[in-house]
Amino acid sequence: MRKMIKLFRLVFLTIFTVFLISCTKNNDINNTSRKNISLILRTSYGYHWGTIKMGAYAAARxxxxxxxxxxxxxxxxVNEQINxxxxxxxxxxxxxxxxxxxxxxxxxxxxxxYKQGxxxxxxxxxxxxxxxxxxxxxxxxxxxxxxxxxxxxIIGKEGKVGIINYDKEDRNAQLREEGLISAIKKYPEVxxxxxxxxxxDMKQAYNLAKKMLSENPDIDAIVALNEVASEGVAQAVDEMKLKGSVKVMAFNSTFQEIDYMDKGIIQATIVQNPFNMGYLSVKYALDSIEKKEIDKRIYIDSRVIYRDNMYLPENQKLLFPFIK
Structure with missing residues (x-):
């Protein structure tokens, strides 16, 4: 399975690089009839944002x-993004x-x-x-x-859990934590x-997970609320040789996370669909330019993926978005 993951990683990086080069060449063509859409993401770094970018370029083509x-x-x-x-x-x-x-x-x-149309x-x-x-x-x-x-x-509806979130101020992080806590409250023994x-910060997530597990040796599971936190937690559990005894509930699906899931260190992950987000953002931007009516809010479904179903075709399309 790990050979398959390495192959998918290589294929993904090759396709992504060729794809973006071809898009850049297309953008260099001076064609005044084509609409120009500015895409400004939170960061130029990371698998999640790279996949949104890939979806946007697919729609642009x-x-x-x-x-x-x-x-x-x-x-x-924030100031740089405002600029x-x-x-x-x-x-x-x-x-x-x-x-x-x-x-x-x-x-x-x-x-x-908005005021400038x-x-x-x-x-x-x-x-x-x-x-x-x-x-x-x-x-x-x-x-x-x-x-x-x-x-x-995954802990049998009883036991102690730890939470490693990625930001106190980020709105997405706050909402994930609020939803998490509301669900946990349904289980009085958790x-x-x-x-x-x-x-x-992946290194900080790793250090926090090691500290958490050292200070609370009876913890049964840790939930990490984004890909950076997930990778850090999984690395800590792996290095502390706690595979299986401490469960890991992850978020997102970097190649490193998929590898940890294949090894049995991560038991499950919540997978978003960033490719679809990027694709639809361009589609609806064009609809807006053309004065078409669009929905004010569009929720893209997330999915729970486990180790035993991660290679089903419908899940591979989320884990490896270049698969058609």
Missing amino acids: EFNVDIDYTSPYDEDD LVNQAIEKKVDALILGVSDYEALSESIERA IPVIVVDSEVDTEKVNSCILTNNYEAGKKAGDVLAD KVAAKEYCFS
Whole structure:
């Protein structure tokens, strides 16, 4: 299975690189009839955002539009993202697609774009303004509830659990945690023994997990609420030789997470569909440019994937989005 994962990784990286190069070449063609859509994500780093970008470029090719992509490297660099949005507005792009880095801070720039008649599509996260044409995202509260129910199930609905979230201030992180806690409360024999925040730092997640397990040796499982936290927790459980005795409930599906699941270190993960988010963001941006009516809020379903069903065809399409 691990050979298959390595093969998928190699194929994915090859396809992704060739795909983006071809899109860049297409964007260099001076064609005034093509709409120009600015894509500004939270960060240029990471599998999740890269897959959103890949979905957006797939839609751009299909609908014959140009993507002007740029993003901060650091997802916490809110000021840089605001600057990028303002630059896109000054360039008079036909539409904006944003993966906002802060629930409140981007509102002013978004409202400025809206006033200038530039459609705004928000992808993956919410924003504190109604001046958007559509918001395309995972229902993070419901995803958190799914994680809580699965977490309870894999420990037999009794025991102690730890939580490692990735940010105290991030809206998605807050909603996932709220949903998680609401689900755990349904199981009176499941107790939260510890909770920490790694601030999307894998090394910190790893150290926090080791500390949590050392201070609470009776913990039965840890739930991690994004891919960075998940990788750090899984590494700690693996190195401490606690495979099987400490269950890991993960979020998302990086190649490293898939490898840990294949090894039996991660028991289950909540998988989003970032490729679909990116694809639909371009489709609805174009619909907005053409003054078509679109839904104000679109939730993309998340799915629970376990080790024993991770290679089913319908799950491979989520884990490896280049598979058709």
